[in-house]
Amino acid sequence: MDVQEIRQKLEDSGLRCTTQRYAVMSFLMDHHEHPTAAEIYEAVNRVDPRSSRATTYNNLNDLVEAGLVRQVASEGRAARYDARGEQHHHFICDRCGNVEDLDWYELPQPALASLGRRVVRDTELIVRGLCTQCAPRRRSQAQNS
Amino acid sequence: MDVQEIRQKLEDSGLRCTTQRYAVMSFLMDHHEHPTAAEIYEAVNRVDPRSSRATTYNNLNDLVEAGLVRQVASEGRAARYDARGEQHHHFICDRCGNVEDLDWYELPQPALASLGRRVVRDTELIVRGLCTQCAPRRRSQAQNS
DNA sequence: CTCTCACCTTAGACATAATCTAATCTTCGA
DNA sequence: TCGAAGATTAGATTATGTCTAAGGTGAGAG
Structure with a gap:
């Protein structure tokens, strides 16, 4: 997935393209196994440890609100996320x-x-x-x- | 809802009809607002404080597994339950x-x-x-x- | 260029939800 | 009545998510 394309998507939704937000979005677009927030946090920081837990949650919520990502219903357990392709x-x-x-x-x-x-x-x-x-x-x- | 009917349902599913389990099932059959586990725990004990938190969770899981109750997906937040009418x-x-x-x-x-x-x-x-x-x-x- | 303000990030505390543990109690069938 | 399987218990523990207060960052104004 093209860097410019992701940046564009974010900015079209009124979200700044920060390092951390980009990392979350990029990871979700490349991984279709419905990762949990914890998995995303871990994966993003394995590459480049620059995102705190709170930021990961914040960004996920921002992306969901912007409609770029959806939460998959998986009752009781951790919420799972899905870049809506x-x-x-x-x-x-x-x-x-x-x-x-x-x-x-x-x-x-x-x-x-x-x-x-x-x-x-x-x-x-x-x-x-x-x-x-x-x-x-x-x-x-x-x-x- | 008839006492015998609930007892029957439970036993047909291979579950003993204990005081605590009966209380959970009965409450769910009478209340259709999709209560959370915490709400069920509280309601059951308000009537007759004889069920611990762990038991409430255990029984809910047993009932879901038996197919008598279903969990309603509500990601992230507390799971909600629904006696499948x-x-x-x-x-x-x-x-x-x-x-x-x-x-x-x-x-x-x-x-x-x-x-x-x-x-x-x-x-x-x-x-x-x-x-x-x-x-x-x-x-x-x-x-x- | 640099200032500024809104937006973002952060660490860690906090809150909430659910499960586990190990001991004890109940119930059912023989 | 007894024993074993199944249930229950209180409390600790884990998992998940949010909040707080402080500081960082960048895009546009000047």
Whole structure:
């Protein structure tokens, strides 16, 4: 991903392109495994230790607010982040907690009547179950010990 | 909700019907505002202070695993729980974090080919944006102070 | 060029959420 | 009634995220 392109994206969103903010954005664009904030913090500083924990969180929040990054729902545990490239859905494994991408397809939107005055920013499909690693080899027996 | 019915549900799932577990399940079936674990803990003990924090968490996890309760994705913040009555979708407010129900409607399932060996348990739609309270009265100006 | 102010970053304390530990208690079936 | 598996407990511990107060930085005004 081009340096200029990232800088442009940031500035178009009214965010200064600081070393630390650039590093977070760049990392997210290169890594599609839905890293947690802690993973991003660690990765960014492994290369060049110049970003504090608070800054990493601040920048992630800024990027989410600007719409450049989205938070992936992964209940209970640490929030995971995703530089929104092409659209996709998510699969969350009940057992190991991994979040995987699923191919995108159009979703019917909620009826306007049921939304009322709410303003929709984003719609995400979450499929839950057992991932390839955790799925049983044989039929049935899904929920045994 | 009938005592026998809850007891039955628990035992059908291989869980003993203990005082504490019953209290959690019963509370969730009576309250549909997606309480957090902390709220459940507090509510259960307000009636009859006989459940420790750890037990509340243990029981919630047991119930989720048994499929009697589901966790509602609300990233970053405390997990919220929902005794799965009728199906519905969820709306999460960006600003205040509230989780509201949206009317249920069928969702197209992911293509089998894209799932591979994964086992699907549940599919949920998450809509994000601003709730009725937080939505601006007038157009634009969404992010001002 | 340099001043300035809004924006950013920082370390560490703090707050909140959830799990772990090790001991004890309960319950169910034999 | 007994024993073992399953549950519960208080409190420590870990994980995650936010806040605070102080200082740094850079883009535009002059």
